[in-house]
Amino acid sequence: MVYDAFVLLSFGGPEKPDDVMPFLRNVVRGRGVPEERLAEVAEHYYHFGGVSPINQQCRDLLAALRADGLDLPLYWGNRNWHPMLEDTVAQMRDDGITHALGFATSAYGGYSSCKQYWEDIARARAKVGPGAPVISKLRQFWDHPGFVEPHADAVRQALSTLDPGRRATTRLVFTAHSIPLSMAETAGPTGGRYTAQLHETAGLVHARSAAELPWDLVWQSRSGPPQVPWLAPDINDHLEALAGQGVTDVVVSPIGFVSDHLEVLWDLDNEAAETAEKLGLGYARAATPGTDPRFVTMIRELVRERTDAQPAKRLGTLPVWDDCPGGCCPAPQRRGAR
Template structure:
């Protein structure tokens, strides 16, 4: 991808060039990649949120499904997943750990930026976090969303969260929020997955499973097909599944190629992208195939073992603990397959280091040619493109960190 030089007026950041709401001067004109260094007061870690006790579960699920009119009786069906783990999603604790790890790494590098953390669906809410930051005098924030890929729910909705937090707190014109580029193919995000796949393949080999009897299933959250087609900039023409599918496929391919070159994987070991955690009505097309459906088919294809890789997830939150550790592993047992679920990045040192790299990259306006990336799709955009990641059902709501709409 190339970064066209901004016009002189856009580079000046004058009011007439304001294409990106709530942005700092380096981003307000809408460059694909910023070319001017930028000072920030703090980093804003944005999460999904999760319940931390049995009494939180239904209120949390009401927040997640707000505006969709889903009765509590239906929500209770999903609540059983959380109740299985005491009503606690591990996602909040993970974000506490990630926040601390990033802060420690930044301090190690001599960067004394506070790290604020806020959620979309549960306390601490982003609105409260942005207000807290502003009251402390931190009004120039660099956002890090806890999702690596392009889609409405994994990128644009976080940008809408930033905009809503500014508008609902009355801080428009006071607080500015930019966002680091999507990090699906930065080395530190990919490395933990590659290590997990290598360990799984070695484990199967130690048990006498031949390479051509092993399948690697890279799993990510399914989304509506119409949203997937609109993920990422339409100008890229990435085809069926849009940027969402293309990014996952590129990373999965990179991992397998990397392991084959290192002698840790065989060319005979097949891999593919699968989906999980579908929640839409049966009449609405979502991305397929489903991970459990594919596992059930593998014995007829000669498979004896399967590695399930949670490629779409930063940490072991509920979709990993329930949909993969419970349901996918049960499907593998029923199919008579040896199976393992590999780790998520969590607070792996390489991942934390890459997050710090992304923060420094944006502060310093690192030239595009010097930005680390492992696939031909990267480095991704600093400022999301017009109409990027539209939600078909909702249309466009105000969003930060991207060119309107």
Template sequence: MTLDVPFDALLVLSFGGPEKPDDVRPFLENVTRGRGVPPERLDAVVEHYMHFGGVSPINALNRELIGRVEDELVASGLDLPVYFGNRNWHPMVEDTVAQMRADGIRNAAVFATSAWGGYSGCRQYHEDIARARESVGAGAPVLTKLRQYFDHPLVVGAFADAVRAARAELPATTREQARLVFTAHSVPSAADRNAGPPAEGGHLYSRQVAEAAKLVAAEAGVDDFDLVWQSRSGPPQVPWLDPDICDHLDVLSGKGVRAVIVCPVGFVSDHLEVVWDLDTEAKDKADELGMDFVRAGTPGRDRRFARLVPALIQERLAGQAPVRLGVEPLLGSTENGVRCAVDCCAAVTRPTR
């Protein structure tokens, strides 16, 4: 049965990534514009992409996800066409929203491929939506961003099963003693302080990540674990959340740890910052230290992640309280107890050198 709902489309909104070598440098310049990232850092990241043929996995992974989401929408009785747009590379969200207007779309839900609060994980997606609607002008569809979902049972369950599966890949001699280490994308410390309404103390991003790690560990039956960070960029004099995963592996090795399970809880898919920073750099570091290393999968290819999307839409339409396992605040909407304050998660002015 098809449900009568006010939304007439779904927009999957993501970060974007290059799909051929000539795309890499322009893409990185889009991502880092105004952030004071040194040219030599861009050169190094270009080389990372070239290890994978100049192609990021992210667009292909999102297209796969959209196919699964379309099936789950039909199964849920939601007859919605699904569109795909990006912040930083083609298909650019401005072009996608223009196509939506041409197709007669008037009111679309937006699923962002970021589970988090904070500037880049939430507020910037609101800015992307506003910029795209402004670029399209009269007749642009209303675009309603769905809420954050870092502690949704479907996401926590997918990560926990991935941790269990990863543990099973380790040699029997180190499996039970392996240290569980969660990672998420580092951000400037000042940006984390700004994450969330000032009246609530900020630091919403790191608080949400810590809570997600705790929930996944508990679901996986692990009592003790570590949370570290990865993928920092920008001028070296600017403080970012730490410790870095590779530095932490040094510390663990010094304590006699012989095996690690790394769970990238901050990422919904195996895009380049997972397959390079973890599967390449962190794995090489562990090999250098003589540690067994296994990386847990991300939830993007798990059917539960596709089911999350219609679940969030139905929750919104029914005006239900968010289905969640955690207690940290949610931001990103103005309904169902999920809200953004006018001054929350402001961007940080970054030095240019």
């Protein structure tokens, strides 16, 4: 198979205050979420000047890939904000691209983290119409050393900022984006992929961090109506439970994320940090890979797996596919927020 381009697939985010509400309407389109709820979420963005860091992080990642020697034309398209994927696909068609490799800024399986990107690609190609390039999505990378090792180093660095005299009462807490239980417990060949992969990543990061701390995997960034069950416990509830168990300090590692975008900054650096302060817990948040050279090189290696049939670099044992089985990771049933 000949591939003639690379496209970065991401979520997108506002870059000025006037972008915030239109962006949020894109995120929840078709879900019946009331404007007042969007206005509440918008305040998280306004707290940071109406700018999400994610778009700049994508620009930085593309620049790092160029410097690392990825020898393909590089493109970038988002799900929810400019540059929108359909505009990028149209530009690729006009540039004569016929078959690109797509890299999504999510390491894991599941609907929102994987299959929805396939849907984004199909929708963009349908909108562009004849001549739209084929886009083959690169595999998930939750257990690639280029993803695991930067997280492990970040855990070590965060731990070094806490009081070593309280190490016996320090705990390591991994976080990822919560999802509805109906999505997490999907039956079939890919059922439970998201949670299983996250547990494997947590174990791999813990082992390579040499932290020798007890650890937990918990959840953050829950949304949607309260009557719909989501993965729990939430990070804030978990911090309260740990404080009640005599834990004095926590290292929080957001292994569910590849960069420090707004959900990391708001949910962990603001809300969880405030919860820890109220509880009297020492708190250190580990960084995400971002443009760590090992992560950047990982992306080039994923490309070479497809272009040059290079062997996959993997630390885990769970199955992974280039092309997911039919019927995997169905979309959640949408309900209006109340």
